[in-house]
Amino acid sequence: MKYRLLAGGSVLVLTAALSACSPPSDSAGGDGRTTVDVWLMRDSVSDTFQKEFTADFEKRHPKIDVKIQIQEWDGIGQKITAALASNDAPDVIEAGNTQVAQFAESGGLLDLSDRTDELNGEDWLSGLAEPGAYEGKQYGIPYYAANRVVIHRTDLFEKAGIDAKAIKTREQWIDATAKLNKGGTQGIYLPGQLWYALAGFIWDEGGDLATESGGKWSGALDTPEALRGMAFYEELQALGKGPKDSDEDDPPQAEVMAQGQVAQVISTPGGANVIVEKNPELKGKLAFFPIPGKTAGTPGSVFTGGSDLVVPAAAAHPEEAVTFIKELTGDEWQKKLAVAMSYVPNRTSLASAVAGDPGAAAMAVGAANGHATPNTPGWAAVEAENPIKDYMTAVLTGGDPAKEAAQASQDITRAMNAGS
């Protein structure tokens, strides 16, 4: 990795230059078979699922070969940008639901509005379908959703004499966590920069990350509601040894929990599979409960995360791409995917598929109070730069919340309006 003089300029131009070179697509073979190129994200499908799906798909569609590449979340925005700008884009790309608006605005995606009927558009999850639409047209096809729950160790809860099912409010949660946070055990491992969790606490208080007025967005971390959300985060974070200056990926929180000293983490239910994979001794000792809200009646607000499938405007085989999406988001494979990966299926009518899964059940409770990040192309710039993370670290390490929040809000405002 060697950057020459003017690293900035070169990187730019590299990206730009991608649009200039166009290796011919070789995917149409001589035997009339077409290859559909697909990008899926890390942890979107397991190896086994991928193999089974590919085999089944190729059996049903003998004229189409499937080539799936697994991409990492880190830096995916730039990778998709480069792909959309090239003449050799993949045919199907999985994109985070918060990212679709930006790419749709740029004109790089195929408008799939007239295909929504055959793709079962009538009962899509709104948390996936809405971010996938831009100016009334549907670009992103809902793929799967997930929101965060509390993964906890049943054995440690039992030892401390706590009934996880009884935790319904924030106070009960804090009490239980404080009780667990004894000796070598961390009550909760909450890294300082898990901003999705903070967003939930802010929504609980009635605040938001950013608000729109007169077509202009501005950061809202400095409202009294948002400051109360941060105060709760700080209180909770102190009941464990989560590093104050990093997020859930550094170090990966599943690996931290796998070491056995942590009673709870906030994660999507799929995280439990990773924990058990890293430490098989914890098999059967992990369970889930929804993030508690302020009162027993309402669960805590959560960010509805998830993915949409998009087809680049430059895709060589748009028809085959739609066929692929149709199969992957169809009844059969959606149900299998939801069970295998602990995801919420893309349609409300399929929710019963995961009814028996404890992780998905906890997730479904939270999903009733699901929220989305601001639905505007400018939001992707905020996530790319992420002033929220700096803000959280600053407050957790003793900064003045009001002052830091004002600064962070200002940074969010700038980032959201920079692109326009």
Added chain:
Amino acid sequence: MPVVAERTPAPRTPRQRPAPRPAARKDPAGRAHSLWPYALIAPAIGGMLYLLVYPLVRAVLISFQDFRLRQLIAGHAEFVGFRNYRTLLADPRFWEVVRRTFLFMAINVVLIMVIATLVALMVERLRRVGRTVVLCSLVLAWAMPVVAATTVFQWLFHSEFGIVNWALTSIGLDSFERYPWFANGTAAFAILVTLIVWQSVPFAAITLYSALTTVPLELYESARLDGAGAGRIFRSVTFPMLRPIFLLVFSLEVIWTFKAFVQIWVMTRGGPGDATTILPVYAVQTALSSQRYDLGSAASMITVVLMSGVLVLYFRQMYRQEDETR
């Protein structure tokens, strides 16, 4: 110098050969022969044009266009004259970044030059074993890949598992227990300076040391006989003798610190806040996070101009001094 210049043509004369006969016999063959050098150099020139000149020209063009994500994907960028430059120059955040870039560069270059000179002088005075040890360490530090070194530094200062916090806590400084270095702007800036200085001192020190060995010992001897101390000898003998090398190393270090992008991007991405955002980082952030390729290109162009400005000023100063001393 003149001695060398006069000597070079002399041995060439006997080697000159008459023009090869085949070339004279057939005209087309002769033309092909004269095209050979160009054909041979063409791939290199072509590669350079495509990899260096084309991107540069393209970046200049983009900096005069309205070029965002839409234009990147769909094409059809419009020319907007100097609008991007005006936007940048009117942005107080940009000037803050420029100020920080120069501060960063000045601190780094001064530290590098001072430490490298001291190391070079020390190596010259060491005996064989000590000299070998120091030179080997320098070469090893120098050979460390940039990203690897940056990652190591990142771990040294890690709040949870870093050896720096461990060492500070174990000597009794409890306030450093899990101290988040990268959450504090000044600390992050200082760590980056340390890293950059650590990475560049070896090159500067080895270059200066090898230059020091060329200074005739008699000069030192006579200076000492005249009663000059160490400081005076350095100022009046060593530095003037090595002025061209100092000039070279200085320029290289200015360029090196101005473009210290990789270290910052890997370690802090310009954060916390803007505390470690220097121009190249700013350009990449603007272009890739905000999708403002036009503003990013303009910022890169301004970076080039500023950097050339610094070097031109410095060269002029040095040449003027040289003329005066002659």
